[in-house]
Amino acid sequence: MRMSTFSLSDSITILERTPAVLRAQLDGLPECWTTCNEGPKTWSAYDVVGHLIHGERADWIPRMRIVLEHGTTRAFDPFDRFAQERESVGKSLPELLDQFAHLRRGSIADLCAAHLRDADFDRRGRHPALGEVRLGNLIATWVVHDLGHLAQIARVMAKRYASEVGPWREYLPVLTR
Amino acid sequence: MRMSTFSLSDSITILERTPAVLRAQLDGLPECWTTCNEGPKTWSAYDVVGHLIHGERADWIPRMRIVLEHGTTRAFDPFDRFAQERESVGKSLPELLDQFAHLRRGSIADLCAAHLRDADFDRRGRHPALGEVRLGNLIATWVVHDLGHLAQIARVMAKRYASEVGPWREYLPVLTR
Numbered sequence: 001m002r003m004s005t006f007s008l009s010d011s012i013t014i015l016e017r018t019p020a021v022l023r024a025q026l027d028g029l030p031e032c033w034t035t036c037n038e039g040p041k042t043w044s045a046y047d048v049v050g051h052l053i054h055g056e057r058a059d060w061i062p063r064m065r066i067v068l069e070h071g072t073t074r075a076f077d078p079f080d081r082f083a084q085e086r087e088s089v090g091k092s093l094p095e096l097l098d099q100f101a102h103l104r105r106g107s108i109a110d111l112c113a114a115h116l117r118d119a120d121f122d123r124r125g126r127h128p129a130l131g132e133v134r135l136g137n138l139i140a141t142w143v144v145h146d147l148g149h150l151a152q153i154a155r156v157m158a159k160r161y162a163s164e165v166g167p168w169r170e171y172l173p174v175l176t177r
Numbered sequence: 178m179r180m181s182t183f184s185l186s187d188s189i190t191i192l193e194r195t196p197a198v199l200r201a202q203l204d205g206l207p208e209c210w211t212t213c214n215e216g217p218k219t220w221s222a223y224d225v226v227g228h229l230i231h232g233e234r235a236d237w238i239p240r241m242r243i244v245l246e247h248g249t250t251r252a253f254d255p256f257d258r259f260a261q262e263r264e265s266v267g268k269s270l271p272e273l274l275d276q277f278a279h280l281r282r283g284s285i286a287d288l289c290a291a292h293l294r295d296a297d298f299d300r301r302g303r304h305p306a307l308g309e310v311r312l313g314n315l316i317a318t319w320v321v322h323d324l325g326h327l328a329q330i331a332r333v334m335a336k337r338y339a340s341e342v343g344p345w346r347e348y349l350p351v352l353t354r
């Protein structure tokens with residue numbers, strides 16, 4: 001018997017609101033906040049939104065389909081963590097936010113249309129590096145991945161004022177993570 | 178001459194949107210996401226919103242006023258980090274979100290009404306533990322404090338699925354921070 005805190009409907013309540021959270025946090029901000037990063041080879045909020053877009057296209061739903069259609073016989077395609085460096089070129093942040101919202105709506109529709117039942121979350125697929133994983137792991141990872149990148153965006157923006165806070169720095173752990 | 182990335186208007190663009198970010202992230206979520214925490218004596222999203230409310234009442238604008246009126250001659254009142262344990266009792270999360278939005282609107286209005294100029298950001302106050310601080314440090318800390326708690330909320334929620342992600346755990350640094 002599966003003892004778990006995972007639930008599909010709880011997962012969807014998080015996944016479906018991420019576009020609105022990103023809009024509330026980023027849309028209309030001056031570029032100083034959306035293009036700053038944590039140093040060389042780190043990501044800005046703008047970069048993160050591009051990365052999330054690529055995930056909708058190449059990661060979550062495509063991998064769900066591979067699990068459902070091929071089980072462990074076909075490994076997932078490797079995910080390109082740097083795709084946004086090509087795909088975001090020339091796009092404004094509001095365009096990326098719209099694109100992400102559009103793709104996410106489609107992903108949620110596809111997830112619902114799969115009519116997954118509890119037993120399906122134990123179905124297995126094969127990750128090219130991690131080996132055998134379950135469909136429930138994949139959907140939980142999708143949720144955690146969203147939340148992790150929301151935390152990252154807030155942290156990256158916070159660090160823009162790392163020197164400005166003066167003596168308060170020691171009370172602000174977000175600046176040293 | 179002050180060389181700094183700090184600007185009052187950039188700070189306000191962050192501060193004024195925090196209530197909407199919290200609403201987008203939390204309003205209407207099932208309690209499993211809003212009351213979960215990282216273990217004993219850690220905070221849930223619900224606790225964090227209560228803490229932010231207390232900050233509007235007791236921290237940012239009251240301390241700005243002490244700097245402007247008393248400089249370093251009067252130390253700030255110590256901030257009660259556990260006030261929300263009393264003050265949130267019996268209140269729903271939507272009520273707290275409304276209350277925070279209302280108080281934050283007032284704080285931004287008070288901040289604007291102070292008509293601060295660049296020279297004012299160098300004015301000094303006295304923190305009861307940290308010693309001498311500048312008004313610019315205080316406002317930058319307010320911004321970083323908001324962003325740090327937004328990052329915290331996303332992290333706390335992510336950890337609810339720490340076991341559910343299975344082998345993906347090693348790719349998700351938000352779960353081990």
